[in-house]
Amino acid sequence: MAGAKEIKTRIKSIQSTRQITKAMEIVSTTKFKKFSKLVADSRPYEDSMKRILANISGSVKSERHPLFDGREKVEKIAIIVTTSDRGLCGSFNSATLKELEKLMAANKGKKINIISLGRKSRDYSTKRNYRLNDAYVKIEADEIADISKDISSKVVERYEKNEYDEVYIIYNKFVSALKYDLISERIIPMERIKTDKNEDYIFEPDTESILASFLPRYLNVQIYQAILHNAASEHSARKNAMNNATENADEMLQALSLKYNRNRQSAITQEITEIVGGASAL
Numbered sequence: 001m002a003g004a005k006e007i008k009t010r011i012k013s014i015q016s017t018r019q020i021t022k023a024m025e026i027v028s029t030t031k032f033k034k035f036s037k038l039v040a041d042s043r044p045y046e047d048s049m050k051r052i053l054a055n056i057s058g059s060v061k062s063e064r065h066p067l068f069d070g071r072e073k074v075e076k077i078a079i080i081v082t083t084s085d086r087g088l089c090g091s092f093n094s095a096t097l098k099e100l101e102k103l104m105a106a107n108k109g110k111k112i113n114i115i116s117l118g119r120k121s122r123d124y125s126t127k128r129n130y131r132l133n134d135a136y137v138k139i140e141a142d143e144i145a146d147i148s149k150d151i152s153s154k155v156v157e158r159y160e161k162n163e164y165d166e167v168y169i170i171y172n173k174f175v176s177a178l179k180y181d182l183i184s185e186r187i188i189p190m191e192r193i194k195t196d197k198n199e200d201y202i203f204e205p206d207t208e209s210i211l212a213s214f215l216p217r218y219l220n221v222q223i224y225q226a227i228l229h230n231a232a233s234e235h236s237a238r239k240n241a242m243n244n245a246t247e248n249a250d251e252m253l254q255a256l257s258l259k260y261n262r263n264r265q266s267a268i269t270q271e272i273t274e275i276v277g278g279a280s281a282l
Contacts, residue, residue, distance in 0.1 A: 004267065007260045011253060018249035024088065025242035032177070032235035034141065039174050039228050049221050053190075056214065066160065067215045070189030074165040076111040078133065078155060079103060080187075080223070081125075082171040082230040083118035085137055089238035092172065093120045099170050099184050100124075113164065115151060117227060139227070148224035156216045159188055171226040172233035178240065180233035187222055190215065 081100050083093045097120070104112055115134045116122040122135040134154065136147055158164045167188035172180045 004260055004263045007256055007263065011256050011260065014249050014252050014256070018246055018253070021242045021245040021249060025239055025246060028235045028239035028242060032232060032239050035228060035232035035235060036174065036177075038141065039225075039232050042225060042228060046221055046225050049218050052214070053218055056211070065211045065215065067156070067188060067190055067211075067219075068192060071165050074110065076113070076162075076164055077107055077166045077168065078113040078115060078158070078164045080115045080151065080155075080167070080169040080171075080226075081117065081121040082169070082226060083116070083120035083124075084234045084238075085119040085139075086238075087120070088241060089234055090241045092234060092237040093118075095182055096170055096172065097121065097124050099182055103168060103170065103184055115155070117147075117230070139231075141231075144224060144227050144231075148227055149220050152216055152220040152223050155188060156219065164188070169223065169226055171230040172237075174229045174232040174236065177236055180229075180236060183226075187219060190218070 079100060081096065083096050087093065100114075100121070111131070113131050113133045114121075114125045116125055116132060117136050117139065119137045122132070122137060125132045125135075134151070136151075139147060155164060155167050159167065166186060168184065168186050170182070170184045173183045174180050
């Protein structure tokens with residue numbers, strides 16, 4: 001049985017750990033509120049872009065565009081992988097990286113290029129000698145718009161130069177404070193969104209120019225939303241993980257405190273027994 005001194009040392013160690021997990025939970029809660037608000041604020045713009053794309057898709061069914069129609073033979077693909085810079089968020093990153101491996105296995109034999117967002121995906125790709133085209137780490141909230149614009153312009157340019165035949169993105173879609181869904185979807189070529197309520201458009205100067213301008217912007221919105229959703233999901237996962245760790249620490253402290261008090265009570269009882277026994281002998 002562990003002595004009182006050893007139990008007391010463990011209690012102090014767990015108390016220190018609890019202070020860290022509680023502090024991290026508070027920080028993650030603050031960041032989660034910030035990014036979840038950004039997701040909510042940007043959603044109307046995303047919905048508007050989708051409605052426009054749906055109407056344009058219906059109006060230009062006969063028009064062909066590389067970002068819509070794709071290529072007959074797919075040999076080179078790019079995968080945008082969004083993870084966090086730090087861990088301590090449960091299976092958040094590992095699930096994303098497993099999905100990356102699954103997507104790569106489904107495209108075995110093709111030339112696969114990685115665009116990483118977050119240190120975890122960058123380090124993972126580097127250690128396995130994957131073809132890493134671009135890497136973005138330590139992304140702040142005010143940098144997301146510029147980074148998404150940079151990525152979208154690069155992938156469109158490389159697609160037009162036949163460096164990519166398809167582009168996929170893997171990210172965690174924020175649903176609520178307790179839930180997020182892992183998403184793996186193709187963003188190039190884009191799918192024509194079907195709708196029964198198409199509006200009539202008059203294209204000026206012409207359809208090709210409008211599509212050439214709009215589709216990269218829509219792609220930019222998709223990547224921007226993916227980064228936002230992933231950031232909100234990351235802080236939600238870390239907040240919940242640190243909350244669970246704090247609760248586990250509280251349970252351990254309660255159990256150890258009870259054990260410490262029992263040991264202490266037992267030691268006191270033994271001392272009293274020895275004293276009484278000694279007095280009786282005299």
